[in-house]
Amino acid sequence: MEITRTVETTAPVEKVYAYLSDFTTTNEWDPGNVETRRISGTGEVGTEYHNTSKFMGRETELVYTTKKLDPTRRIVLEGRNKTVRATDTMTLSSTAAGGTRVVYNARFDFQGLAGKLAPVLSPVLSPAFKKLGDEAVVGMKQALDAL
Numbered sequence: 001m002e003i004t005r006t007v008e009t010t011a012p013v014e015k016v017y018a019y020l021s022d023f024t025t026t027n028e029w030d031p032g033n034v035e036t037r038r039i040s041g042t043g044e045v046g047t048e049y050h051n052t053s054k055f056m057g058r059e060t061e062l063v064y065t066t067k068k069l070d071p072t073r074r075i076v077l078e079g080r081n082k083t084v085r086a087t088d089t090m091t092l093s094s095t096a097a098g099g100t101r102v103v104y105n106a107r108f109d110f111q112g113l114a115g116k117l118a119p120v121l122s123p124v125l126s127p128a129f130k131k132l133g134d135e136a137v138v139g140m141k142q143a144l145d146a147l
Helices: 013-020 023-029 112-145
Strands: 002-009 033-040 048-055 058-070 074-080 084-094 100-110
Touching: 002 112, 013 084, 013 100, 013 112, 023 033, 023 048, 023 112, 033 058, 058 084, 100 112
Parallel strands: none
Antiparallel strands: 002 100, 033 048, 048 058, 058 074, 074 084, 084 100
């Protein structure tokens, strides 16, 4: 499963990068998020976050690790638990008006039994993932516009 959304804001790319590279900000903009807290690191590559999210009425926990940081351009985090690997990639670029365009891609690779059932469950999961992406983009835009 994969979701890609684009958000444009008037906030400058440096501020957007600083905000989004701290994954605890999902507490402010991701409506599926229950809580994200940093468990190690100071924000650099290798920093880990404990994330609890609610999806389709169920809570799930993942440990996210910052995998790549390309200042003002790209942020890559990977979340894992025993049933899923989630890769969140945020690609940033400056707009002509001095704001920022964020392309947010969230990819979910199911593992084990969940991986075997994913093709069968896809018709049920796809609309829920679409809704999650649509809601997250609204929350992200509001948070970034407030920077």
